[in-house]
Amino acid sequence: MANAGLRFVCNRFLRGRFAKIQPAVLGGQAACTQDGTAWQKRFYVAVPEEAPIKVKGIELSGRPLYLDMQSTTPVDPRVLDAMMPYLTDMFGNPHSRTHLYGWEVEDAIEIARKEVADLIGSNPKEVIFTSGATESNNIAIKGIANFYKSKKRHLITTQTDHKCVLDSCRALQQEGWDITYLPVQENGIIDLKELEAAIREDTVLVSVMAVNNEIGVIQPLKEIGQLCRSRKVFFHTDAAQAVGKIAIDVDDMNIDCMSISGHKLYGPKGIGAIYVRRRPRVRIVAQMNGGGQERGMRSGTLPTALVVGFGAACKVAQEEMVADRKHIERLSKMLYEGITSKIEHVYMNGDKDRRYPGNVNLSFAHVEGESLLMGLKDIAVSSGSACTSASLEPSYVLRALGKDDEQAHSSIRFGIGRFTTEEEVERAVDLAVQHVTRLREMSPLWEMVQEGIDLKTIQWSQH
Amino acid sequence: MSAPTAVQAKSLFRALLREGKRFQHYNVREYTLRRARESFRQYQNADEALAAEAFTKGKQDFELTKRQVLLYNTYHHSTPSVMELKQS
Numbered sequence: 001m002a003n004a005g006l007r008f009v010c011n012r013f014l015r016g017r018f019a020k021i022q023p024a025v026l027g028g029q030a031a032c033t034q035d036g037t038a039w040q041k042r043f044y045v046a047v048p049e050e051a052p053i054k055v056k057g058i059e060l061s062g063r064p065l066y067l068d069m070q071s072t073t074p075v076d077p078r079v080l081d082a083m084m085p086y087l088t089d090m091f092g093n094p095h096s097r098t099h100l101y102g103w104e105v106e107d108a109i110e111i112a113r114k115e116v117a118d119l120i121g122s123n124p125k126e127v128i129f130t131s132g133a134t135e136s137n138n139i140a141i142k143g144i145a146n147f148y149k150s151k152k153r154h155l156i157t158t159q160t161d162h163k164c165v166l167d168s169c170r171a172l173q174q175e176g177w178d179i180t181y182l183p184v185q186e187n188g189i190i191d192l193k194e195l196e197a198a199i200r201e202d203t204v205l206v207s208v209m210a211v212n213n214e215i216g217v218i219q220p221l222k223e224i225g226q227l228c229r230s231r232k233v234f235f236h237t238d239a240a241q242a243v244g245k246i247a248i249d250v251d252d253m254n255i256d257c258m259s260i261s262g263h264k265l266y267g268p269k270g271i272g273a274i275y276v277r278r279r280p281r282v283r284i285v286a287q288m289n290g291g292g293q294e295r296g297m298r299s300g301t302l303p304t305a306l307v308v309g310f311g312a313a314c315k316v317a318q319e320e321m322v323a324d325r326k327h328i329e330r331l332s333k334m335l336y337e338g339i340t341s342k343i344e345h346v347y348m349n350g351d352k353d354r355r356y357p358g359n360v361n362l363s364f365a366h367v368e369g370e371s372l373l374m375g376l377k378d379i380a381v382s383s384g385s386a387c388t389s390a391s392l393e394p395s396y397v398l399r400a401l402g403k404d405d406e407q408a409h410s411s412i413r414f415g416i417g418r419f420t421t422e423e424e425v426e427r428a429v430d431l432a433v434q435h436v437t438r439l440r441e442m443s444p445l446w447e448m449v450q451e452g453i454d455l456k457t458i459q460w461s462q463h
Numbered sequence: 464m465s466a467p468t469a470v471q472a473k474s475l476f477r478a479l480l481r482e483g484k485r486f487q488h489y490n491v492r493e494y495t496l497r498r499a500r501e502s503f504r505q506y507q508n509a510d511e512a513l514a515a516e517a518f519t520k521g522k523q524d525f526e527l528t529k530r531q532v533l534l535y536n537t538y539h540h541s542t543p544s545v546m547e548l549k550q551s
């Protein structure tokens with residue numbers, strides 16, 4: 001039985017990887033332990049003969065090291081621990097008012113609401129649970145515009161905001177709204193004077209993301225908030241990449257509306273929140289009609305386990321913020337310096353200082369991004385065609401920074417987080433250096449650069 | 464709630480490390496061990512109230528780690544992380 005089971009495991013997952021292992025070892029006691037600890041430990045020492053897994057035509061020797069924390073983060077074990085009871089015993093509908101099943105989960109939800117509120121310095125009543133930042137952004141933009149449409153008809157956002165903000169704005173444009181898409185400077189940060197000049201009598205909302213998902217730059221939230229308040233315009237910020245990573249205080253920053261996502265701060269996917277200020281009051285038209293949950297702003301039965309997990313993630317983020325920050329800053333520096341000290345013509349995209357260090361977006365001049373990504377198959381990272389990875393379109397964010405298509409295509413975003421290890425960063429540096437060097441050696445362009453023909457270089461070093 | 468003796472603190476620390484090492488998941492294991500070491504270092508010379516608080520939290524973390532080791536290892540992916548393969 002042990003052998004049959006093992007053969008199945010071998011065939012199913014490991015292909016010929018352990019071809020060299022002696023049958024004596026395979027047949028041994030360790031091979032059939034239920035949790036797999038023992039046999040895995042033993043087999044790590046075996047040198048793989050060939051790649052054990054093949055996914056989408058790519059052979060991988062193991063699960064790649066994960067450096068794509070802007071895309072999503074793993075669920076923290078403390079979060080999972082908080083969620084489990086609500087996936088087992090406590091399955092009640094939090095809106096059931098007539099029995100224990102409803103009451104116990106309603107309490108859990110209110111605790112989670114407070115945990116979210118505490119992290120952003122708001123009142124729990126101002127926190128509305130949604131399915132994530134995409135939904136929150138839609139509610140904020142369409143909801144506010146719809147409510148104030150009799151008096152206002154202008155909105156401001158930036159060219160580097162997230163697709164879901166830009167698309168919500170496009171939808172309003174179709175309904176006759178005027179939208180200003182503010183450009184950003186070369187460092188990815190908006191010019192406050194341009195923002196001020198763009199605000200009109202009929203402007204209802206300014207929506208500027210807090211931390212950019214592709215390049216990690218932090219917009220001057222406090223200054224934007226002050227400006228908006230003084231001009232009596234609402235300020236919404238998409239803080240999906242910011243909350244839990246950098247300090248956010250909605251009162252201090254005069255934020256009227258804010259989008260948060262659970263899965264960017266080590267919580268589960270499919271949950272998030274929108275902060276909606278009560279004083280001065282922000283009114284929105286609900287985008288989801290139904291049972292009137294969440295003060296009528298977002299109908300639908302709340303997913304208790306996800307809400308509890310999201311709350312736990314916020315609590316952990318608050319407790320761990322200093323430790324996370326220290327760890328991430330150290331690894332970020334190690335990654336950047338490790339790569340730039342070994343290869344030349346590597347540029348960081350976005351402002352060097354006003355940034356969240358867990359996002360390191362680098363352009364490797366004179367290499368082709370897709371080839372580099374293929375070379376780095378042992379690392380899970382995103383390229384300059386980031387978010388909409390399905391397309392090979394160069395990133396609109398990098399374009400907005402004034403980068404040409406080649407720079408955008410040769411860019412890679414390394415995302416470092418709470419669970420990233422020093423060894424992973426060291427490995428990433430080694431692999432990046434090795435593959436960039438290899439690709440450049442194959443490139444006739446690089447040869448020209450080495451010979452001092454600098455027609456391309458002039459253009460590319462304008463940073 | 465009183466502050467732990469040095470022996471109690473050390474024994475909890477060792478138990479946490481022992482339990483954390485059982486995570487088969489590379490990143491979760493390394494994180495658990497790193498944070499255990501960092502916090503014990505951080506509270507080593509803390510005053511009584513802080514040390515007592517950290518000790519209580521540490522005991523909760525230990526119980527949580529025991530539960531999560533079970534859960535994570537039950538659903539652990541059979542393909543190892545590249546970080547656990549010998550570099551060729």
Ligand SMILES: Cc1ncc(COP(=O)(O)O)c(C=O)c1O
Pocket residue numbers: 070071131132133134135162164209211212213238239240241260261262263270271272
């Ligand atoms: C800045 C930003 N806004 C919004 C989103 C979407 O968040 P969610 O997946 O929670 O809908 C993301 C993540 O992809 C993001 O990075």
